[in-house]
Amino acid sequence: MAETSAAKDRSMILQKQMIANHYRQLENAPETGDPVVYTFVPGNMNELVRSFGALPVLPEINALQSGMRQKSGDYIAEAERAGHSEDVCTYVKCDIGMIKAGNISPTGTRLPKPDLLLLSYTGCYTFMKWFELLREEYDCPTVFFHVPYQGDGTIEAEHRDYMMRQLREEVIPALEKATGRRYDEDRLREYLTLSAQAEDDLVAVLQSAKNRPSPIDAYFGAVYYVGPIFSSFRGTPEGVEYYRALREEVEARVAAGQGPMTPVGQLDDEKYRLVVEGPPNWTSFREFWSMFASEGANVVASTYTKVGGTYDFGFRHDPEDPLGTLADYCGGCYTNINLPGRVDMLVDYIREYEADGFVINSVKSCNSFSAGQLMMLREVEKRAGVPGAFIESDLVDPRYFSAANIKNRLESYLQMIDARRMGASA
Amino acid sequence: MRCVIGIDLGSTTTKAVILDEDGAIIGRGITNSRSNYELASAVARSEAFADARFRLVAREVRGELDQALLGRLERAFRLEQTLGQLGRLHELIEEEIERRQYGELGPTVREAVGSIVKAIELEERAHFGSENPPLRSSFFRDAVGSAYNRYAEEISDPKGVTFDLLLGLYDKCIIRVENEPMDLGFQELIDNALDRIENPTLMVDAVRAAASTELDEACMVGTGYGRATLPFPKEAIRSEILCHGLGAHAMFPGTRTVLDIGGQDTKAIQVDDSGIVTSFQMNDRCAAGCGRYLGYIADEMNMGLHELGPMAEKSTRCVKINSTCTVFAGAELRERLSLGERREDILAGLHRAIILRAMSLLARSGGIDDEFTFTGGVANNEAAVHALRDLVDENYGQKTLNISPDSIYTGALGGALFAHRLAS
Amino acid sequence: MCITAGIDVGSGAVKCVVMKCPENGAPELMAAHSSRIRRREVANVVDEAWTAAVSAAGVDEVAYVATTGEGEDIPFATGHFYGMTTHARGALHLDPSARAVLDVGALHSRAVAMDEHGKVLGYKMTSQCASGSGQFLENIARYLGVSQSEVGSLSLAATDPENVSSICAVLAETDVINMVSRGINTPDILRGIHESMAGRFARLLRSLDVRGTVFVSGGLASDVGLMAALEDSLAKSARGGAVPTVATHDQAIHAGAIGAAIWGAFRYRKLGKGEAAWKSTMEV
């Protein structure tokens, strides 16, 4: 991480600049007249939005950033005061609270109001309520894009058609109306082409974890790596540049036999290789990571890094079929995959990345992830033959991060892996 | 003699187990962890060493007659300890009365406390004097506390020395009694105890030999809730999950599933054929349905913990209880009583509710495999065991259910086994 | 002139008051009595409190006996009002500037916002969990070996309060144990607990958007330490906005019973037909 590495990596500097630029552009949007479209990470059609010259805002990213900057507690309290229940997704409450507190972005700039809420209903029910709630706040147009769930494990042909029809007849007209610009398929293709390039590099970065030691932490470290592509930079030249730089750095680490940088230093002695399922906790992110790193545990694959698109099984955005590829992308986001599919994925990861075990971080907020994780735990244990650990926390609600409990569970779990190893060698 | 120690700093009780060079248990000690972990582990240790010395005496003593005598000696020893603590309690209360300046009421208060202490002393003498003393909590606080309550209620006078006043004095001082290490050593106590039993000469040699044996502590491993506060090196601290798994395996080598219900947490653990944990689940954050819950219930009913089980076993119709929030326990109980339910039936329901919660954790950890071992303080409670047996039968079919009278020491035993490994 | 009685059956104590409620003018408390239940048959405790209050008031006829709390089943009651209705009214009687009540009883705590007539405008309760209630504090006090009446003044003497983090009352007990073993002194522990409770209460109150005086009723109102912590918490959470005043009254533990008696008089007049008519509409 920044503090521990002597010179900052280029990718890190690039990312910082990209984000700062983006928030500045957003702040200036009321003056420059750039249209602003709010949408979600899973199923974000950044290329399409960008092709209309619009700037995307992803409320989840704002929420998680607020969490990392220790602001979410207050925002959540604000939303609860406004009548929100303690029980529901804290991303929503954090976002609502942030709006109520003046809509200041995590970097301190002011966020513009949306010209359009593009509700990409992908793998999470809560999205629907979230934008209904935002519509109440902003009183702005909303367009609903229904992505059918992979109930039977595939995107059926009719469903693909249904999505494309919605794109053509609902989403694009809504974007045209909100931005005052015509749909330009060639521009969209250009963005899609750039997307695919960055996606190649991202996959290479994530798969570098197959090395021993892995040069990256594919969960804690990788949430930074997926940031740009999951949010506003997929399909942009900056995005391409970022992933090129990142890939080079990671390849250099592999060549040097280096492990990942962690909050407790470079982890070259990889005592445990783990796969992680579920989103991280943001409010105590570094503390959480340190608990793993200080025990020598490194994450070699995670599902969370697939919520904004699953690329490691071959999917790439395809400029030849612009709307079809957007439909395929949305349908393939991790949370839109059914539970048997998620189990398969975890088992594959454990095998391919030669993991010693897997950890499920179950977050209170997110039913889309959490409902069913206990069953996944047992199925994966059974099929992959490695033990799993179950940790409970939350995304951005500081009230639900109990360091002592998590540490206790993690320690017990890692000691259990040790004991098994000793037992196996004896 | 070289030995190793395992200490389990539980949330309510602290346990110590001592093993000899061969890994055989030679001593156990237990105390309330309530006020001070460091002290608690010191007390548990010294209890365990006292116990170990008794075992050594026992090794020396052979034959039926001597065994009976040995029992008498042990009870005399316990009586010595208890009277010592009782005397200290009395002393502290007297000081407290002084400090509080009751004015005119002072002498009456003093007299009331004096008579309570007297009565307790008689009770204790009778208890330890009997060949077969009834089962009860081994903690001074519990044993004396309930007697104190009883006598205080009896002699209190709403217009003079009130119950609240008497209870307040007790509450204030009992903590200090628990917090003060007993300065009497094994030697002194045992000498006094020897004086109490007839024909001590028979024992003296064995006792002398045991008392003079060097018990040389080679290694100590700590575990349990409070383990982080122990001044141990990291290698000497083990997660309580692993210790419970290993301890249960040592007691019952066929064990595959372990359920531990302690004071504030419940753990469900699966182990393989060498005692290695393969998966586990524990509840945290909410102490509903754990040992403390029964503690609250016992307080509410003004009964000893050990009396709850037997009473619940008399139930004919188990009442359905929904909430096992420890703090609400009393309220739930009162509500049921006011609805006209019988105590026995409510208690049976409460026990079932606790076990139901545990069943969830068990299911979560992977179910119940043969053999199944139940450990922790609550395993001492027959109604809980009964409910568990029923629910296991109903839901998982017939399974061997292991319960050891020493089940509360499982974690400490596991710790001691780890210590034994480290030492060798 | 009409004389009414209010009986508040709580989980820790039964409170009974007798009040004089003139047609015009302020109601007046004639007698109040509270009896701790402490493992006794509730019906007996009710009888005890009732007899004590009525004999202290020296009246031989009561126009309306209003129950509240768990008192729905008291056979000689005329009518029943629910706890928040009565605490609001009772608080208003004890302090006319009150616009919110914080009722902290043995097991529950709740915040009720009201208008100047005692009409309930909103409320928040702590649910399910017993943390932050009288029982909890009582347990802790026992642990620390101090009597309930000392808790408040000890807490005020704190110099360096300890932070209590556990939400669960039982686990908080463990926190306390750890503190004792770390050598933290009793005042600092108590103050820490008071602060954690006060923090919860302040959140309850803030979520109701309370303006004006907050009246603390229920058994814990007499805990000066808690009151002080509550004032601090409210001030801290006001963030520059107006800080609600915290108030209480010697009779605060009787607020529910007082409110019930006053509403009883109100209903008695409103219905104008006396007991029988009222009863038939109230019975369920």
Add this chain to the structure above:
Amino acid sequence: MGRESIIRAAREIYDDLDFQRVRDWLSQKPGTKAVGYLPVYAPRELIHACGLLPVGIHGGGDRVEIIKGDAFYQSYICHLPRSVVELGQSGRLDMLSGMLFPSTCDVIRNLSGMWKMLYPDQYVRYIDVPQIATPEIAIPFWEGELRHLLNDLAKLSGHHPSEDELRASLGLYNEVRAALRELYELRRTRPWDVPTEELYLLMRAGESIPPEDFLAMIQSYFRAIDDEPNRPRDNSRVIVVGSFCEQPPLGLIKTIERAGCYVVDDDFLIGNRFLTEDVELSGDPLSCLAESFVRDAVATSVIYEADPHGKRSEIKDKVDAAGADGVIFAAASFCDPALLDRPMLRTGAEAHDIPCIAFKFSENSGQFQQFREQAGTFSDSIKLWGGA
């Protein structure tokens, strides 16, 4: 039949966690099968038309002890799925040949995948209802989904219904919904004669008996209440909103009414009256059914509200229609759809000075004191302050 015996019969069905009535039906008609569905909306017409028995699975209430269900769910997930899993794991649902999981929320959606893993031999289908309002896109999609489902069900039963058979089923369910509308109307006008507990028990019975029998049951209830009227009480009138999926325990429903509130409208088991108008019977049955859903679905939290004003007026409309004094939001703990909707609905209600209270329950809540306190205070204040 008298009121009491009708209700007793209904209660027996409600109480029976082994679904004996379904088992009896199956054994009386050898070769037939039963198909379960979860809340909220499933097209039961199609199940019926294939000669299968539709069975509503609404959790286990407070009567089932959760032994294995908790192994599947964390404490912060609502109670319904764990009791459904418990029912499944304890063999109480083994008479079902298939299960439908409507797109209600992420919990039920994920449960569909779990069910596939748990019961590989059962027919399991996730039903993705259309969430968009544009009929030209939504209707064909939904019709396609219905056709897919119908084909699957026909395969399961071995009988592919003719168009007329389909139409007959649509007609029958039109009748059922009409009877339910009448029942609700009766309670609205004479709430003392239709205690909500009774109304609820009847509807629950309707979830596990054939629609024909259910119709007969409601009709006999209508006759009985005319014969045995109750005495009105001085209660306030409320509507209950938010219990469309996990069902409140009966004790809660009783508590609300005992604390002085007549429930004059609710969304319990809303799936059984999801379509607010009769389904058109001329034309292609599947497209009629599809169209009806897209045009006439009831306003509820699980369907996207395309009209920006919809959420703001929803409560006002319901309160006006029911002639209610106030609203009780009663949502299951951790129910995202209900709880995320609540602030919007509440703001809308308060804009019209409609008094509201809100609480959370779980299907196995056993202590009602909190609810009684809140409902009681609510009715106190409506009574003491006259009207609102």
